[in-house]
Amino acid sequence: MQRCHDYIEALEEERRKIQVFQRELPLCLELVSQAIESCRQQMSGTTQEYFHGQSECSEQTSSDGPVLEEFIPIKKTSDDEDEQQSHQPNDNKDKNNDKSGKKSDWLRSVQLWNQTPDPPVKEDTPKKIPSMEVKKNGGAFHPFKRDKAVGTNPTSAPSAATSSTAETATGCSSGSRKEEKEGQSQRKARRCWSPELHRRFLHALQQLGGSHVATPKQIRELMKVDGLTNDEVKSHLQKYRLHTRRPNPAIQHNGNPQAPQFVVVGGIWVPPPEYTAVAATTSSGEATGVTTANGIYAPVASVPPSHPQGSTQRQQPMKPKKSQSEERGSHSEGGVQSNSPATSSSTHTTTTSPVF
DNA sequence: TACTAAATAT
DNA sequence: CATATTTAGT
Numbered sequence A: 001m002q003r004c005h006d007y008i009e010a011l012e013e014e015r016r017k018i019q020v021f022q023r024e025l026p027l028c029l030e031l032v033s034q035a036i037e038s039c040r041q042q043m044s045g046t047t048q049e050y051f052h053g054q055s056e057c058s059e060q061t062s063s064d065g066p067v068l069e070e071f072i073p074i075k076k077t078s079d080d081e082d083e084q085q086s087h088q089p090n091d092n093k094d095k096n097n098d099k100s101g102k103k104s105d106w107l108r109s110v111q112l113w114n115q116t117p118d119p120p121v122k123e124d125t126p127k128k129i130p131s132m133e134v135k136k137n138g139g140a141f142h143p144f145k146r147d148k149a150v151g152t153n154p155t156s157a158p159s160a161a162t163s164s165t166a167e168t169a170t171g172c173s174s175g176s177r178k179e180e181k182e183g184q185s186q187r188k189a190r191r192c193w194s195p196e197l198h199r200r201f202l203h204a205l206q207q208l209g210g211s212h213v214a215t216p217k218q219i220r221e222l223m224k225v226d227g228l229t230n231d232e233v234k235s236h237l238q239k240y241r242l243h244t245r246r247p248n249p250a251i252q253h254n255g256n257p258q259a260p261q262f263v264v265v266g267g268i269w270v271p272p273p274e275y276t277a278v279a280a281t282t283s284s285g286e287a288t289g290v291t292t293a294n295g296i297y298a299p300v301a302s303v304p305p306s307h308p309q310g311s312t313q314r315q316q317p318m319k320p321k322k323s324q325s326e327e328r329g330s331h332s333e334g335g336v337q338s339n340s341p342a343t344s345s346s347t348h349t350t351t352t353s354p355v356f
Numbered sequence B: 001t002a003c004t005a006a007a008t009a010t
Numbered sequence C: 001c002a003t004a005t006t007t008a009g010t
Helices: A002-019 A026-044 A099-114 A195-208 A216-223 A230-245 A276-282
Strands: none
Touching: A002 A026, A195 A216, A195 A230, A216 A230
């Protein structure tokens, strides 16, 4: 008897632990519960020949078991995640009498956990509904409000400012108009990359050794701008890389050797070779000479060779995937960059950075 | 309409 | 994390 009792306690202890992982181990939890229950019954009715058949006993009978009240019938209705915690499969209200249904219930619930949260419910989809009916109610009414998880964040007020200069809202054309609607799609308000912000971005980039080795997360951390998210940085980085890579095919040569002493190669985007300075620390170099640690606008002094393409990035040819992190160590960019094919017969490429 | 920037999906 | 696609603002 005593042993049994201890056993039960031990099991309960286990169950407590498992409970934390209900989602992951639903069956485990269930089995332990049943085991406990079975033991209890057996004990209580030592004499009583209760035949608990297949462990199906209901717990409630005696149910001194504190347990299971966490059953929440649950239905996935609410989109809120997590609520499902307890999800005990058997909401056995009927227990004994019908053993058949049970098993299937379990399975069903298990699946739910895995995915497809709420097949049944029509609306209320947690996130984006692919499309479908979307737009139609242009605001008519959306009974269900879609709270925005992240929402609240400061975003709207550009302020943020992070220390130092308050990065005036600048740029962003048109004043702030944030429709507070909130009713529907809730697309995050666009973040405007003010010059200040971009400057920080560049700075971070520089510290990290170039747009191709820097990762969004690192960048964000270096920028130290509060409300900024990885996704925003990521997106900006993407754009940056894009711009920087193809400064502009057209211009060069075109015939006007004369006047334009400088061409706008790409404004801020094209800060090709710098980084080197910093790179010193870590090496690399990759970018030929052109020191210019410069800040943002780097007048790329001629340097025909490097030019847009050659220098900064080009590694594209092969290795399309995975790889990239390590790099930096040395790699002076195997070949490439060097030569300066005629391409730029061009004369000078001085950049001027227009505004941003 | 063509393009760009930023958000979001893969 | 890298890219692709979508949604807006010009």
